[in-house]
Amino acid sequence: MNNSNLIFDRSFVDGKWIAIGASKFDIVNPANGQKIKSVNDGGVAISEKAIGVAFEAFQGWKKTTAKFRATLLEKWHNLILDNTEGLAEIMTLECGKPLKESKGEVSYGAAFVKWFAEEGKRTYGDVIPPHTENRRLVVIKQAVGVVGAITPWNFPLAMITRKVAPALAAGCTVVLRPAEETPLTALAIAHLASIAGFPPGVFNVIIGKDASAMGKVLCESEKVKKISFTGSTRVGHLLMSQSASTLKKLSLELGGNAPFIVFEDANIDMAVEGTIVSKFRNSGQTCVCVNRVIVHEKIYEKFSQKLKKAISKLKVGNGMEEEVNIGPLINKDALKKVNDFVEDAILKGGEVLLGGKRIGECFFEPTLISNANLEMNFSKEEIFGPIIPLYKFSNDEEAIKMANNTVYGLASYFFSENVTRCWRVAEALEYGMVGINEGLISTELAPFGGIKFSGQGREGSKYGMDDYLDIKYMCFGNII
Numbered sequence: 251m252n253n254s255n256l257i258f259d260r261s262f263v264d265g266k267w268i269a270i271g272a273s274k275f276d277i278v279n280p281a282n283g284q285k286i287k288s289v290n291d292g293g294v295a296i297s298e299k300a301i302g303v304a305f306e307a308f309q310g311w312k313k314t315t316a317k318f319r320a321t322l323l324e325k326w327h328n329l330i331l332d333n334t335e336g337l338a339e340i341m342t343l344e345c346g347k348p349l350k351e352s353k354g355e356v357s358y359g360a361a362f363v364k365w366f367a368e369e370g371k372r373t374y375g376d377v378i379p380p381h382t383e384n385r386r387l388v389v390i391k392q393a394v395g396v397v398g399a400i401t402p403w404n405f406p407l408a409m410i411t412r413k414v415a416p417a418l419a420a421g422c423t424v425v426l427r428p429a430e431e432t433p434l435t436a437l438a439i440a441h442l443a444s445i446a447g448f449p450p451g452v453f454n455v456i457i458g459k460d461a462s463a464m465g466k467v468l469c470e471s472e473k474v475k476k477i478s479f480t481g482s483t484r485v486g487h488l489l490m491s492q493s494a495s496t497l498k499k500l501s502l503e504l505g506g507n508a509p510f511i512v513f514e515d516a517n518i519d520m521a522v523e524g525t526i527v528s529k530f531r532n533s534g535q536t537c538v539c540v541n542r543v544i545v546h547e548k549i550y551e552k553f554s555q556k557l558k559k560a561i562s563k564l565k566v567g568n569g570m571e572e573e574v575n576i577g578p579l580i581n582k583d584a585l586k587k588v589n590d591f592v593e594d595a596i597l598k599g600g601e602v603l604l605g606g607k608r609i610g611e612c613f614f615e616p617t618l619i620s621n622a623n624l625e626m627n628f629s630k631e632e633i634f635g636p637i638i639p640l641y642k643f644s645n646d647e648e649a650i651k652m653a654n655n656t657v658y659g660l661a662s663y664f665f666s667e668n669v670t671r672c673w674r675v676a677e678a679l680e681y682g683m684v685g686i687n688e689g690l691i692s693t694e695l696a697p698f699g700g701i702k703f704s705g706q707g708r709e710g711s712k713y714g715m716d717d718y719l720d721i722k723y724m725c726f727g728n729i730i
């Protein structure tokens with residue numbers, strides 16, 4: 251184990267490790283149900299304290315230069331990478347993803363810190379040609395203030411850096427509430443941020459079991475000016491309504507129901523590979539995982555047989571073991587939900603080509619279901635598990651209609667070798683992101699985010715700074 255110097259059991263507020271009261275809760279390894287660590291349950295009290303601290307810290311932090319903030323972010327980035335092994339182990343222990351995926355997440359997460367260290371220095375304003383001779387019109391961008399970041403368990407590191415790095419680069423201070431399943435990774439990177447030299451109170455991590463009570467405190471506080479949330483659409487709705495009284499800025503990265511269309515002119519081997527990398531990342535527990543594979547009738551048989559063969563090579567098990575491709579699902583509820591999807595599909599005419607069953611208490615077989623139809627529950631809901639339903643179509647219009655037939659609009663994918671079709675379909679898909687002949691589209695360089703019930707705002711890329719900045723227009727008059 252390389253991680254003992256990175257494990258903490260209480261909130262990190264004002265540059266100190268703080269426990270409030272004696273109440274604790276256990277962090278459990280989803281691969282075997284064993285306790286990893288008990289952590290202090292700071293709840294509402296620590297949330298209120300952290301908001302006050304972040305508010306005070308903002309008064310000084312906002313005055314620092316972008317260049318100074320970039321030097322600290324650079325140091326944080328390097329420290330995260332230097333601790334790849336330890337951080338990856340913590341992540342695999344608390345969220346179950348295979349170790350090689352956890353290592354990949356460390357570099358993915360660190361890349362956001364590096365990117366925003368640079369991007370913060372390019373927070374340019376504008377000089378606008380005036381409407382009268384004696385005026386000068388100028389636009390500057392300023393940090394919004396204290397940011398409440400609420401992050402999920404499926405990417406315990408990267409979803410944090412994707413929010414916290416642009417916030418800090420912009421000059422905001424942060425109160426982060428990581429998922430109660432995976433606080434250890436969050437605390438470890440807070441420790442590295444403090445070594446990097448961020449002043450006390452600039453980046454605070456609050457730990458507690460009661461997500462809804464802590465989220466409510468962040469949303470209703472007048473001192474918090476922005477909420478950035480990644481998680482379910484249900485909770486996104488709730489946070490939005492709780493934020494209404496203080497008219498907060500909101501970034502919401504919510505659920506998805508990603509279609510993956512395979513046209514008759516697709517390179518089938520590439521499409522199979524694209525399906526596998528997109529679907530089975532983190533055992534199917536990502537918002538951008540393929541949810542529905544929609545295949546042209548002419549190649550349906552060939553594609554499904556090749557896909558079946560590729561899936562049968564995947565190894566399920568404890569993510570700490572070498573060679574494992576698919577780890578556990580996060581908890582028993584997740585396992586039941588996935589099992590219910592399969593039972594529902596069978597009742598409605600689905601044919602299980604592969605898998606379909608639980609393995610013990612923690613794992614689910616990678617599953618391929620043929621003859622999927624729109625009545626099946628997974629046609630409407632996010633699966634968040636290792637199931638691929640196969641749908642059939644006969645023309646482009648039908649495929650696009652099926653793909654858009656959902657309230658969600660996060661990621662979508664399709665495979666075709668025809669450039670005209672590629673443009674036409676990409677423009678017709680009602681999604682924030684489209685993968686064309688590609689199943690893995692996430693990078694710090696590109697804007698990640700959705701439309702419709704998948705949320706608002708963008709993370710990563712040059713657009714990822716905007717959500718942490720207010721625009722100020724200054725009119726200089728009487729210049730004679």
Ligand code: SIN
Pocket residue numbers: 404405480503535536537538692698
């Ligand atoms: C998510 O599932 O929320 C994020 C996935 C990604 O960043 O690729």
